[in-house]
Amino acid sequence: TKKTVVITGASSGLGLAAARELAKSGEWRVIMACRDFIKAETIAKENDFPKDSYLVLHLDLAANSSVRQFVASFRALNIPLDALVCNAAVYFPNAHKEGAFFPGLFPGGGPRWSADGHELSFATNYLGHFLLCNLLLEDLKKSSVKPARCIILGTVTASINDKEVGGMIPPVADIGRLEGLEAGMKAPVTMIDNGRFNGAKAYKDSKVCDVMLMRELHKRYHASTGVCFSSLYPGCIADTALFREHYPVFRFLFPILQKGVTNAYVSEEEAGKRLAKVVADDNYAQSGVYFSWGGESGTGGAGGADAVENVDASADRFLQYGSFRTLKESEIGGEAGDDERSKRLWSLSEKLVGQQ
Ligand code: NDP
Structure with missing residues (x-):
């Protein structure tokens, strides 16, 4: 019998590539948790996708x-849950630039809001996943696959240490003292630190929270449930739909820069293979x-350097893009490594989703 993995945002980019890899492996049934x-x-x-290898279930993370x-529909299927991948995200890099320089050149648009009245990238990328993880933990606990896994996408710009140029x-991501969350995280509050709205920063902040969520889940539940909680940065997939709201000239130049200059570029297909390994490969049951991960070119191509060639994260001042590394819990730094704030984030998030 096949194992079951839920992947949020499996209709595009990385989520789709990983879903394809797992569905075609013959070993997994992919629940595509999608808004469309x-x-x-x-x-x-x-x-x-082979017919018996996938199922689409509706999920809009921007509505509690x-x-x-979604969780009720999944449980109605009466199948076990062996892995959960929190992958979906939105990014509004220019939403705060209204009226900058010439009227009309930067259309802006300002903050957008979730069904529950929170800034949309915070709600989609983090809060919806917080609720989903909390609810599906019960199901992961019952998995007969040992260990069941819960994987939450991070990113290099969430600055989980002070060595990544990308961060x-x-x-720069900065969740402050969670002032915005303390104030209820509803209009006029847009940012976690209650600062001025900035769409690009809102994305990065939400990803810091995602890594904090992973660490907090690990601390609270790994020992008692055996479930493995991890995060990953799959390399820079510079041409996914994540950048759909960026200026055309950025969308044209960004992949060229990442391929030719930084060597951080990775294709959707290769990034999908990396994520699929974190779901399915024993080496990643941590x-x-x-x-x-680094870019595709620096890692010896598809399936290149991985856990076997791990690089000591503390060795370099500035980590090279070409190297794969595993940061252990104690090596995750920056704001995401702050235990007190992670705990506070958890309890404020519980309040926002009414899970207390
Ligand atoms: P895409 O935009 O291609 O995919 C994002 C997915 O999220 C889409 O399937 C989208 O649905 C879905 N989604 C958006 N809003 C919601 C919602 N409210 N409810 C449910 N699903 C939703 O981006 P990527 O594949 O690039 O990004 C995937 C993950 O990888 C993200 O977590 C991102 O932060 C991370 N990442 C990406 C990097 C990159 O370079 N691209 C680098 C590092 C990390 P729809 O198909 O309907 O639009």
Whole structure:
């Protein structure tokens, strides 16, 4: 019998590539947890997913009620859950630039809001996944696959240590003392630190929270449940739809820069293989850790350097993009490594989703 993995945002980019890899392996049934049912069904068919290897279930992470409905629909299927991948995300890099320089040149648009009244990248990328993980933990506990896994996508710009060049590019992630969350995280509050709205920073901040969520889940539940919680940075997949709201000139130049200059570029297909390994490969059955890949060219190509050639994260001042490394729980630094704030984030998030 096949093992079951839920992947959020499996209708595009990394989530789709990992779903394809796992569905075609013959060993996994992929539950594609997607906000656009038709898009997900169509894309699974276009990608020749074997019929018995996938199922689309509706999930809109930007509505707490949709997360609860998703969990109810999943349980109604009466199948075990062996892995959960929190992958979906939105990114509004220019939403705060209204009126900058010439009117009309930067259309801006300002903050967008979830069904529950929270800034949309915070709600989608982090809060919806917080609720989903909390609810599905019960199901992961019952998995007969040991260990069951819960994987939460991070990113290099979440600055989990002070060595990643990618984490130093402004606006730098900064969740402050969680002032925005303390104030209820509803309009006019947009940012976790209650600062001025900045769409690019809101994305990075949400990803810091994702890594904190992974660490906190590990601390609270790994020993008692055996479930492995991990995060990863799959390399820079510079041409996914994540950048759909960036300027055309950025979307044109960004992949060229990442391929030719930084060597951080990775294709959707290769990144999908990396994520699929974290789901399925025994080498990645670790908890509380953050797996970080370099670009495709620097790692010996597809399936290149991985756990076997791990690089000591504390060795270099500035880590090279070409190297794979596993950051253990104690090596995850920056804001994401702050235990007190992680705990506070957890309890404030419980309040926001009404899970207390
Ligand atoms: P994509 O935009 O290609 O995919 C994002 C997915 O999330 C889409 O399937 C999208 O659905 C889905 N989604 C968005 N909003 C919601 C919602 N409210 N409810 C449910 N699903 C939703 O981006 P990527 O594949 O690039 O990103 C995937 C993950 O990888 C993200 O967590 C991102 O932070 C991370 N990442 C990406 C990097 C990159 O370079 N691209 C680098 C490091 C990390 P739809 O198909 O309907 O739009």
